Amino acid sequence: MKVGGITLQRRVRLIVCLLAAIVAGAVTAVAAVGGSTLAHAKVPGNAAAGKKIFTSVGCATCHTLKAANATGKVGPNLDKLKPAYTKIVKQVTNGGAVMPPFKGRLSKTQIQNVAAFVYTSTHK
Numbered sequence: 672m673k674v675g676g677i678t679l680q681r682r683v684r685l686i687v688c689l690l691a692a693i694v695a696g697a698v699t700a701v702a703a704v705g706g707s708t709l710a711h712a713k714v715p716g717n718a719a720a721g722k723k724i725f726t727s728v729g730c731a732t733c734h735t736l737k738a739a740n741a742t743g744k745v746g747p748n749l750d751k752l753k754p755a756y757t758k759i760v761k762q763v764t765n766g767g768a769v770m771p772p773f774k775g776r777l778s779k780t781q782i783q784n785v786a787a788f789v790y791t792s793t794h795k
């Protein structure tokens with residue numbers, strides 16, 4: 672009788688914990704989405720992570736972008752070009768006439784991150 676009572680108590684406690692975790696997770700997810708929408712102009716991707724990608728995979732060698740302290744002159748000056756988000760994703764994925772494609776080197780998420788960085792730092 673006593674053992675059964677403890678088991679039931681434990682079970683209830685476990686369920687309460689699980690529910691709390693689910694609710695906490697949902698709140699965090701909503702907060703994250705809301706936060707990125709407020710901070711950036713509604714584009715997918717993490718701009719802070721994208722900045723690191725921009726300076727580490729070679730974008731900075733070819734492009735000028737003030738937000739990354741980049742002064743490359745092989746490709747267009749991104750501060751002046753102010754490319755659209757979808758255009759950046761496309762260009763980074765497939766490359767251009769001179770620019771190499773990054774689809775084999777960067778994941779879709781990483782491409783979105785670098786695009787979010789270029790987009791948000793040129794559309795203020």
Ligand code: HEC
Nearest residue numbers: 729730733745746747754758759762763767768769770785
């Ligand atoms: C080897 C030099 C080089 C590297 C590295 C490079 N680019 Fe480029 N990029 C260019 C050149 C040149 C062009 C324009 C001509 C072309 O398409 O090749 C260009 C064009 C672009 C455009 C303009 C697209 C358009 O049509 O408006 C964007 C945006 C861009 N690059 C972003 C990036 C990003 C982000 C990275 C890093 C992931 C990167 N580039 C890496 C040389 C480079």
